[in-house]
Amino acid sequence: MQLEKFLTAAEAIVGSENVSREPTSGAPEGLDGSVAYGDPFPLSRPHRPGPAVRPDTVEQVRELVRAANRFEVPMWTVSRGKNLGYGGSAPVVDRNVILDLHRMNKIIEINEEYAYAIVEPGVTFIQLYEEIKKRKLNLWISVPAIGWGSVVGNTLERGIGYTQDAAHYKHQCGMEVVLPDGDLLRTGMGVVEDSKVWPLYSGGFGPGLDGLFFQSNYGIVTKMGIQFSPAPEAYTRILVEVPEEQDLAPLVGTMTDLMRRRIVANPPQLYGRMTLIIGAARRDPEIAKILGEHGNFARHIPHDLISKVSSILGLPAWCAGFALYGPPEAQAGLLEAVKRRFKQVKGAKVTHETFNAVPGEYLRSEDVTQDFLPQSGVPSIDHVLAFSSKEDGLWHNCYSPVLPPSGRELYEWYVRAKKITEDHDLNFLADFHVFDRYIISINLIMFHPSAKARLHDVQHALMEDSKKLGYLEYRTHISFMDATAAHQTFNNGAFGRFTTMLKDTIDPNGILSPGKQGIWNSTAKLERLGLEEK
Numbered sequence: 001m002q003l004e005k006f007l008t009a010a011e012a013i014v015g016s017e018n019v020s021r022e023p024t025s026g027a028p029e030g031l032d033g034s035v036a037y038g039d040p041f042p043l044s045r046p047h048r049p050g051p052a053v054r055p056d057t058v059e060q061v062r063e064l065v066r067a068a069n070r071f072e073v074p075m076w077t078v079s080r081g082k083n084l085g086y087g088g089s090a091p092v093v094d095r096n097v098i099l100d101l102h103r104m105n106k107i108i109e110i111n112e113e114y115a116y117a118i119v120e121p122g123v124t125f126i127q128l129y130e131e132i133k134k135r136k137l138n139l140w141i142s143v144p145a146i147g148w149g150s151v152v153g154n155t156l157e158r159g160i161g162y163t164q165d166a167a168h169y170k171h172q173c174g175m176e177v178v179l180p181d182g183d184l185l186r187t188g189m190g191v192v193e194d195s196k197v198w199p200l201y202s203g204g205f206g207p208g209l210d211g212l213f214f215q216s217n218y219g220i221v222t223k224m225g226i227q228f229s230p231a232p233e234a235y236t237r238i239l240v241e242v243p244e245e246q247d248l249a250p251l252v253g254t255m256t257d258l259m260r261r262r263i264v265a266n267p268p269q270l271y272g273r274m275t276l277i278i279g280a281a282r283r284d285p286e287i288a289k290i291l292g293e294h295g296n297f298a299r300h301i302p303h304d305l306i307s308k309v310s311s312i313l314g315l316p317a318w319c320a321g322f323a324l325y326g327p328p329e330a331q332a333g334l335l336e337a338v339k340r341r342f343k344q345v346k347g348a349k350v351t352h353e354t355f356n357a358v359p360g361e362y363l364r365s366e367d368v369t370q371d372f373l374p375q376s377g378v379p380s381i382d383h384v385l386a387f388s389s390k391e392d393g394l395w396h397n398c399y400s401p402v403l404p405p406s407g408r409e410l411y412e413w414y415v416r417a418k419k420i421t422e423d424h425d426l427n428f429l430a431d432f433h434v435f436d437r438y439i440i441s442i443n444l445i446m447f448h449p450s451a452k453a454r455l456h457d458v459q460h461a462l463m464e465d466s467k468k469l470g471y472l473e474y475r476t477h478i479s480f481m482d483a484t485a486a487h488q489t490f491n492n493g494a495f496g497r498f499t500t501m502l503k504d505t506i507d508p509n510g511i512l513s514p515g516k517q518g519i520w521n522s523t524a525k526l527e528r529l530g531l532e533e534k
Helices: 003-014 058-071 125-135 151-156 245-260 273-283 285-296 303-313 328-342 382-386 408-423 449-469 478-485 490-506 522-528
Strands: 075-078 097-100 107-111 116-119 172-178 184-186 220-227 234-242 269-272 318-326 349-356 395-399 430-434 439-447
Touching: 003 058, 058 075, 058 097, 058 172, 058 220, 107 125, 116 151, 125 151, 151 220, 234 245, 234 328, 245 269, 245 318, 245 328, 245 408, 245 430, 269 273, 273 285, 273 303, 273 430, 285 303, 318 328, 328 349, 395 449, 408 439, 408 449, 439 449, 449 478, 490 522
Parallel strands: 075 097
Antiparallel strands: 107 116, 116 220, 172 184, 172 220, 234 318, 234 349, 269 318, 269 430, 395 439, 430 439
């Protein structure tokens, strides 16, 4: 590896002001105003970033990739590096160069009639929303809980939003990709010069290649089409509460059935008492006082204390928020259907609020009062304010398996995972994203930095237990990518053999994001296992 020669070449390509020889500056502003690269919540293994390079054109990306091959310098690609709870902008391999795409922040096109946009990887959800608002377009985008991240980056990681288009990867349509040798590829109908349907039809002619670039290191996505929904005439937000923990099963079973029947269109967000207690402690000094020394999340909060706070506040065991979108006439019937179904769930309490556009117009998302989570497509950074990367702050890590949608399996897994988490003196926070045929079941472990040494053990214990039940994470922290990939065991690891074969073929020098999602070149994999042949 000839790092110094690469950095000199990079300065000639992007300008010296866009090369950071140390990772302490140059990143988009993050927690506590930091502009350093890396993981704001580092766990047990070192994943220190190396120097960083920041192109702002596709041609610069191509030149950097060619230089990286020439000087054998691996680069870890980030769109904006806001992957909180999964590693931030830190690489799997210690001291890899960071290829930071945040300066590529052009919104290429927004089409109101067909409800899509084409964006570069530096475009944030907030930026896209503000542009739609500025142009007064009748569009509602889907955004994650924290809106400062990249639309492209979030979609490539199969990130989740809260509107009807919440499974972002399913609404991606067409990519432009720089390949590991510097060549440039377009997928889908983008294979045609000046295609008019590139962001409209994802299928293309021949094999579909888009999926190769999700959660992978096979290319650098420099443009993406993303589809969203026209603004509705009316919007109804609904909250369902149930009193007991075991009510989780019928609650979830009812919601997923309503989704499969297309009565509910967006994925309900499901959370429990711990989430409500954290919110209350931030707002109410008296609640924070009751939590006392347990309020910093260095240790598990005792059950009797949770029960005490829950009793004071009158908290339910579970809350599920979802929404209805469409004409007022349809809303009334759908709402009655929802209420009728939840009458069958013992103890369920349903509350709702409807917003209607002026007759003859469409509802703008900014005209809807703020939701707890952005079901109306208005991004914010409010939820990040709870966290701090400082040594006395609040950190978090996500354990995120995919489960079946009945509610029975979710409750079984929840009881087991909660016990494992508490056995490691940590707190289980439910952050469940409920879809029609699966549930992204996130154990959002919030913890004081002094507890980080326990995160490695609890993660592996959760992984082993989920493996026994036949479940795998949809996404994981960089420290656990290899361990998660090792659970892809069908046919003695055929999936891993195939991904390694692809990596060896298209990226023989291992230039792009080595180790991402456990994907390595064969020689690097042998070295990592300590099995390199003499």
